[in-house]
Structure formats: C-alpha cells, structure tokens
Amino acid sequence: MSKPVVLEDVTGGSAKATHLCVLVHGLWGNPSHMRNVAKALRDEYSEDELYILPAEKNRGNFTYDGIELGGERVCAEIEDKLRSIEEQGGKITKLSIAGYSLGGLVSRYAVGLLYAKGILDDLECMNFTTFASPHLGVRTPLKGWHNTVWNVLGARTLSMSGRQLFTIDKFRDTNRPLLAVLADPDSIFMSGLKKFKRRTLYTNIANDRSVVHYTSAITKHDPYTDLEKVNLNYLKGYEGVILDPDHPIALRPKLQQDTILTDYEALKKWVKGIPFMVTVGVLIPIGVVVFLANSAVQTVRSANRIKAHESGEAGLKIEQYRMPLRIKEIREEVEQAYEVLNSSQNQQYLAASDSEDDLAYDAEDRKLLKKERRMSTPGQPTLALTPDQFDMIENLDAAGWRKFPVHIQKHRHSHAAIVVRMDKESFADGWVVLKHFAGNEFLM
Template identity: 60%
Template structure:
C-alpha cells in the first residue's frame, strides 16, 4: 500500500489492523486520511498484513501474535536505519480491534510499551463483547450455536463459546479481565476512542461496538438525533445522542393503502429472487465454512508447532498480571442481521438462568436495574462483566448514524472509495481533527 511507511525523522508509529476476511486494502481510506492529516516526517504508518484473508479464521490470539511480531519487526527495521520511534498508536476495524487489543497485551508484557509512549487506541465497529445475539428465544439460540461453528476458532471466540487455554472462560472474557496483561496494556494508552454504527451494521451490532447494555436505536422513528456541531447528520453527541420523540399517528386513507399495495407489488420480484437464491447462498456459505475450518485447523497446527514462521513461545507469556470475503461474507452478515435482539424482563425464565449461582445473581441484578424505556439487553453474564471492566478503562465513545447505505459496517471506514460511503469520510475527519493525538 502506497501510504505505508514514513520518514526516519518520524517518531510516532501508527499501526492499522483490518477485520475479518479483510486485507490491507480495506484500510486504504483510513491510511490515506492519516497521511493527509500528518506528513511522513511526523507519522510512520504500518498497515498490518500478516493476518490477511482466511488467516483471520485462526483465532484472535494468533492474529494478535502475528500483528505483534509485525510491529516488533517494523520497530527494529526503523531502528536499524537510524530512526527512533517514541510514540505508538493502534487502530483496529471490526475484528481488527480485538486483534489489536490482544497485540497490545503482548506488547505490554514484553516491555515494548515501556520503550514507547502509548498514545491513541481506536476501534471502528469492533465487536468488543463478541457477536452473540442477545438471546432468549430458540431462533437466536440456534444462530448463536450455528454461527460459532462457521468461522473456525475466530467464530467460537466471537460467539464466546470457546475455552481459552483451558481457563474455563472464553477468550473475550480474559481479554477484558482487569487482572490480565490485556487490560493493563490498554490502560497505558493516553486516549481510548471507539466509533459504533447505531443502525444497519449487519456484522457488528451497536451494543457490542459501543460496549453498552442497552440499544436506544432499535426504533429510530421514536428518537430525535443530537449531533456533534460541525459533524451534523453523522456523529452523534456522545453525552446526549438522542432525545425521545413521539411521532403522531397518521390516519389510514385509501391513498395510503393503495400506495402500500403498489410498494409490495413492486417488491414481489425481489421476494421471488430471494426465495431462489438465498438457499443457494446459504449452501455455498456452509460449504465454504467447512473448507475454511479445515484449512484454518491446518494453519493453527503449523502455528502452534512453530512451523509458520513465528516463535510462539516468545508470545505465550503468562496472561495474568498478578502471576506474571465476497458472497460468503454477505450471507453470513445477512444471517447475523436477521436475528432480533432480546431483553431482560421481570421474572426469570429457564434460558435466562446462568450456569452457576454467580451467573444467576448477575442476571438477576441486571434484570432489576433494567428500565422500561431503555431495557437491558439479554446478554450473557460474562458480557456484563466485560462491560464493567472495559468501562473502567475510560473510552471516548462516538455513535455514528450513517444513512446513505443499507449496510454501514463497511462505510464507517470507507472500505470502498465510492460516493455512498462518503459519510464515513466525516467519521475519519472527526477522528483525526478532534480525537487523534500526536
């Protein structure tokens, strides 16, 4: 990528990490915006590439190890040429935000963050709490189980069904544990920033990108947006993002009924096409999942035996401080987005009970604190614990309301340079002008 690199006089290294199924080109607009804002003499750019494409199936920790090695190699290369990096910033998009958080833990544990000043840590539409659909119904439970099996190790980790290093806990819970190297490393950054799509993100729902228990954007007809001055129509005011709005009901007329009928008549060909092609797409998605799971398992074995070019023993330090692509992607996102979110309600039900007394107590407490106007989502007990721990880190959270596209996940970082993604340029402008520290 043409924006990677910088001058040896630059003392600030910014590392950019793409998401699931991604590659460095997905982050071209982010790198381009960084370079437009800061010259090669000020900022050195590294767009990570070791964890591209199907390699993202192999698990967050392996991605983190690959990115950590890439950062260490880049720092050594700059040093060998006479440069000196004094500051470090990390940027992660989607799954890349979790990979970056894992890499930060490794960098902290091996002393790199003691040699440079950690400045900015930024995520765009990253699933900090995983992608498990807040669930109380059987259909959500089925999808949570199926989705975890379609993306190899990364899928199990994103749907929080894995057992990380025989701890009896999922990786994302360890990643957010206050006593882990990961939270300790994250706290070292001067500024922690996140941007979360409030609507139409079919890959990463608002609650997990924003690290929250509620979702005030499930019915946008009932709220009035309040924007950050100068970034109207895209960046919501983090302190007061929306105000309640009670829309007036309009009487049903013959004209409205006729218009509605014409609308559905026009949609009939689309419905027929979907009925034919969706089963084909799902079949292709599941077949590809089987192939990618097998390939990922093979890569994981090579990685774990040290035959993939990484000395893994260097990165398998204690994690406790106190112990010190294409159509397939479209099908997955459509299936994920079709699941409705559930909420905690008064009175416990069988599927709300935790696996032990502590989990049941957590759910009972969250249920009591849930408000009718903004009900608490039916998250897993470990997700509530993640929220509490991650909030202690001190995030600057910005809700993003993109309207020009029906799928906002790619638009938030302008993954493709086209007019319908222009609202993402407003997000990047806000980040670089208002939040990014040099």
C-alpha cells in the first residue's frame, strides 16, 4: 500500500489559482477525512489551477451543533479564504463544493448564505458534489410504533443535528423541519444550489449503515434491498464499482432468482459472516452504551456552544448570517454503534390503502400520501416516507442531479470507503469513485 496522504500536502494552492474547491467533512469528522478526495483532485489539477480548502471550523463534536451553525461556520470560512487569497495577490473566479455525509447538508446551507450575501454573484459556480449525504434525513422508513420508538429515540441522541436529521425540528419561525426548508424551491438554499453548473451525487447501494440509499440518492425507491434479485449494470470503465446511472439494474427472471444460491453457496455465505456476527454480538452492546453516554455529554456541551454562538461569544457576528430564508477516537466506536443501531431497522413501504398512521398528518399531506400510494407498484414499491420527504424529492430533483450509484464490495463499511476515509487496501473501490469524480465529473 502506498504511503498515507498528508492533508497539507494536497490542499491549498498558489496565487495563480482561480478556482476554489471547498471540501466539507461529515458527522464526528475532521478535515483529514477528506484528504484522499483532495489527493484525487490534486492528481488531476495543479496548485496553479485549483485551490483546495478543507473546512476546518466544524470538526469533531462541533458537528453536533446542527446544520445551521455548521453552515454558518463554513460560509464564514469560505469568505475568509476568498479575502485571504485576494490579500496575497490572487483572485478566485470559480467555486466548487464537495460535501461528505452530513457535510453535504452543511454545504447546501452554506451555499444559501453565500447566495443571500451576494458572494455567488461574483463567482462562476461550477460543481456541487455530495458523497453519501442524507439529503432526506436519516429517518428509517417505518410505520406504526416502530416509527415512534426508533425515529424519535434516534433523533434525541445527536443534539440539534439529530433533531434536524430525523426531521423532528421546527426551524426558526417556519414551523417546518430545516431539511424541508433547505429543499423549498423559493428558498435561498435552492436558489444558491441551482447556480452551480453541475450537481452530482454518489450514493452507496449496499452496506452503508449511516446513510442508506434512498436518502443519499434522493429517491422514494430502493431497488437494492435484495441484490440477489437484480443484475447490476456497471458504467463502462468503472466496472464492479460505479453503476450506469441511466440503466443501473435489470430485474432477474424469477426462476433465476429462485436458483441463484445453492445450499452450499448459502452455507458458505453464512459461515463467512460469522466473524462479523460475533463482533456485533460482543462489541456492539459495549459500543451502544458508550454511544448513548457520549451522546448525553455532547448534547449538553453542544447546547452550551449553540448558546455561545447565538450570543456572539463564539467569535462569529451572527447577525451577518441570519437573513430572510425565502426569496424565490472514541469516534470510530461511537460511529459504529450508531450505524448498527440504524441498520437494525428494515425499511418499510407505503400501505396499499389509507392507514391509521395517516391521522398524524393534515388533509393536504394525506392527499399527497394517497397520490404516492397510487404510483407505487409491486415491482417498484414506494418507501414509507413522510410528506415532507416526498416534497424534498420532488423539489431537489427539479434542480437536476447527476446520480451515480456506487457498489463498494471490498469492505463492509461502505460509508467510509466511498471517500477512502482511511488508508486501507480494502477501501480500493473508493479510489475508483474519487478518480471518476476528479477526472470525469469535475468541471474546471
């Protein structure tokens, strides 16, 4: 395996660079998580061509503070860097942003602020890219008491970020979840997002226990819940990893599905999974306890940081980032515990007819659910999403996205592998994704 990349060696740029690319990490993350994204870009573009800025001010436990605060911090960081480059004799004329996991949502918020402040008026907005980002939140599609217990409990383990990711918050005076406001077609956030020439997303189709496919792909369907039932069509030149976005799958004939695994093959597959099952059975209960205890501590600390941020004691002039919204270490164990908790719930689909769950919504939302039920088919069933999530899908899709399904096969932790978060040989599939992003998708 090659020598690990040092973040400082592949970021920054010279005074000649006119294109700034900002990299935003995810929940519990830090800038080094994006170092291989930076390396992939640097391998393609020199310091004289591209200035790479890894966002620094929202690292670690600060990501508990919510998408709003994270977006304000990233916006301020971009403004500071633009000023700094100009003071050193440079001039940035183009902007790109790439967000990983929660960083994709933080980036969307920051873009709205940049738009409202008029900063994007002086820049050519090139690429907006997300890797495994929960655009629709992290709420598991569930019905009945499972929904109440699981999604409400999960929302309360991550401070403000948790409430926003599970869409149980009320953002400012809108009386709506922040994610719904982020996708409002009349918001500063969508207006800013639409300024980019290219919007691209990479979405894991399997083994992402943090951000499942439907939310990172902005879709109400998940054809990858049982890979035994489909044939995967790969993108030419990226076989085995990136699917053809226009024709990603073909259903297998039923006879082929029924005979796909012999008894021996099924047994062999089960035996290979024993080490993982033992790990889950022994280590995860410990991790869950650590996760919940850490969540309680970090929620209190986060509340104190939010209070300081709102009062201006954190060093940011908050009034500059509050504008009208509508215009037209332990971390690995903690993260693993959260992922296993999240993946323990199987996705459910909309009922064929009205259900008692609908009573929680108003007449307009019930009408939307009825419409989605009519569009659901046995071959492509609709997930049990909320009315807000269905609206998000429609509004975000209207902006236009290039969507690339990714099949990480060499490691179970596809959420980390998609950006090669750690230097492991088993994360090799992630390098295929990053090379596609830097070499094929990234507009200069």
